[in-house]
Amino acid sequence: MIKHLLSGGDLDADTATEILDTAAEMATVAGREIKKLPALRGRTVVNLFYEDSTRTRISFEAAAKRLSADVINFSAKGSSVTKGESLKDTALTLQAMGADAVVVRHPASGAPHRLANWVDGSVVNAGDGTHEHPTQALLDAYTMRSRLGRLAGLSVAVVGDVLHSRVARSNVLLLTTLGAKVTLVGPPTLIPVDIAGALAPGTDVSYDLDSVLPNVDVVMMLRVQRERMNDSYFPSAREYARRYGLDGPRMRRLPEHAIVMHPGPMNRGMEITPEVADSRRSTIVEQVTNGVSVRMAVLYLLLGGNNR
């Protein structure tokens, strides 16, 4: 097993599959009266969050607590970071307190990679800048596998602000490893020109959502921040929704079995309409549930829970 989880590209197919299989076992815990395993009793997991996050932080916290680990939540606001402490000094402090795992979210791309050089414990990237969010990709892969029964050979469209999306990058890397084919869709302003070559050869790019929809098993809508409009990535929210939003008529062009995903939080009416978000194809709520199981599996495997 690997020591850190920094990138969706760190995982080979066997390791990724082991995580997904372990997550499936962890999911059975959620159905019990007492949702707790003793696997990480006495181990310390630090949630080190330099960026606001609700669902990811809570998901990691729930995952660590269900494994009986001690959880310390560190948010940059109101901490010594506001007094000017560097990432390295904060890391060394946590190290001195005996953190077995550090779950880090940071606005700077690559911060978790730096952190991994400074601490002895395991580092889990919970989202760094516009770079990666590997546990999101794992929970997305888990959700696809449980809905559609497989990952190899699936055709997945990732739609929206790919340029700023760590979810998109980690998904391209992981899904390609697991044998799925990814097509990135969005306005050309929001898709880096070199992305397919830089991440995974074989990734397609399209600027035309309507032509892609009839041929996919999964369509993953990314959150589009309205602030992007002020930076002229697209002319207006209305035009964005018209060309790249998933509404009822577009959803009906999907194959019968196809599912609709969204990492949240959604902009209802922008990239996705309520009709789609609340439809039977939507896996949005399942994704949140699966996130806890997948993060339990990641912490369990990284901290050597399977060897003890």
Place this chain on the structure above:
Amino acid sequence: MTAYLITSVSVVGAAPTDLLIRDGVVAEVGPGLSAPDATVVDGAGLVALPGLVDLHTHLREPGREDAETVESGSRAAALGGYTAVCAMANTSPVADTAGVVEQVWRLGREAGLVDVQPIGAVTVGLAGERLAELGAMADSAARVRIFSDDGHCVADPKLMRRALEYVKAFDGIIAQHAEEPRLTEAPRCTRVRSPPGSA
């Protein structure tokens, strides 16, 4: 069925020859053609050209119908040998929405003299601040593919970059008036001459 036989005409400047046109299509080219049903036009001393395309036309409609209309501009274009004109976006209101470009396109169809292809504005109101709904204009009945702020330069380099990238989705092009306004705003030394006889 209409036919025209143009005799002794120089096709794009070549040696004089005859040109037979049936139903708007060049049917035959060569010396000594004959077609009893055709209207004969003496082309001696004249040059035959393919229909010209004007990429930068001001049809002024909507807004300045006193100066020009789509119909009058189409008529002038046809008389001058043009079969297609691209209508600039600096109308009033500006051609920065699907509604305006469709209106100009429909007026062109109604005039029926040349192909009138509206050009869409790159930015809202030609103001160079926010992208206009380029995709909506591209998807409209007018199927706009050329976008320009006419005599206004899209001077913000980032906005220009976004525009160039954005139109890739529908094979559009941006026609730029390449004049950086901050370089040309300084007043030149001018002198207004007084009329003769002024004291």
